[in-house]
Amino acid sequence: MKLKIPQYQLSEVLNMMAFKGISEADIKTMMDLGILREHYYRYNSTIFKAGEITEELGIVIKGRVIVENVDYWGSKSILSSALPGKVFGETYALSGHKLMIDARATEPTIVFLLNAQDIMSGKYNSYPWHLQMLKNLLLLSSRRSLTLSLHIFYIKPKKIRERVSYYLSGLASSLGTTEFDIPFNREQFADYLNVDRTALSKELSNMQSEGLIEFKKNHFKLLELDHEELT
Template identity: 45%
Template sequence: MDINVLEKSRLFQGMTAKELSLCLDSLDAREKKYRKEELILHAGDTTDKIGMVLSGSVTIESNDVWGNRTVLSHVGISQYFAETYALLGEVLLVDVRANEDCRVLFCNIRTLLDGCKKSSPWKEKLLKNILIISSQKNLVLSGRSFHTSSKSCRGRLLSYLNAIALQTGSKEFDIPFNRQQLADYLNLERTNLSKELSHMKDEGLIEYRKSHFKLLKAD
């Protein structure tokens, strides 16, 4: 288990080494490995565990019965998924899939709701951190709704790329999606997205190579 990754993560932020050890034991922490494209959690199931990515990355996606796929978010190293479902015991409405070969740490956070267990510093810190994580997730989902509010392909691309530039503090950055994933995230056809990117490049608005982008000032 990557203790250095855990110590730097938002979930265990503020904990001493002893508190972290007690927390992992109490939450029955278990590490699992997944291959690229392997399903980690399936819509319709329930879970009592929060997942933390130790290596690689995963995507949160919605797949309907007609085969339509919508990428909702990307989860990288030290980031989390399923915390709300785990705490509330609700049926999952999304799939969690390995975006590449990855390792995931699962922690049973339903034990935090066990009123019989004595309160402790690590428990209070963990609950606070989960609240912060959930709030950040809400911002991510709100961001996607904002990006897809435009009716045009270009409008959605400009909204998303501008948001990444603001978040990174740079006009040159890498995005966490490949072309298909970006198209799914912005609810666009991949062909239309690729054409619009080419037009924007020809017009001197952007430069890009694979997932690396640079925003340019329009003349």
């Protein structure tokens, strides 16, 4: 069976935050130098594995990557879902710390792997793109800190409805719209919120019956938010 490898245009890549201020020629130069490389991953392929050390961070070009936290006993919980333009593994690539996460493709996926240690080493200071890439890495690192802080905020409430409401409200605010797709299927959404899948499905149905939301699979529309209930 012939593999269906996702296709992309380099112009799409240039619009991604990781390559802000970077030209097509700059990307080709980084690839020639081995700092940046393209890799295709099949469904459920592991990209990063807990316990390993990586100097590279991943940038999703096409497809989707799930990032999971793995504890000592092998239990996993979803930390984030990376869609095209999103970055994963940057904290470990920048710090040199052993990975405490697994990253895997949840569909056929193209990833650019960027060697963060090479960018920070200074040996490419003479290249015109070097300073801009350093700025981009700093911005990406700060955004990762925000993402992790938001996840803690979302799962802090005890009630499932509060966790759902906080997450959907936060996503609506960041996207600037009350109708959107979440980057999870139902099982992944339950895992991300650290709740039981059946209990989550029941609560979503209750919220829909009460006229708070409409949803179909991973598509949601916020109809009303009872802020008094969230306090």
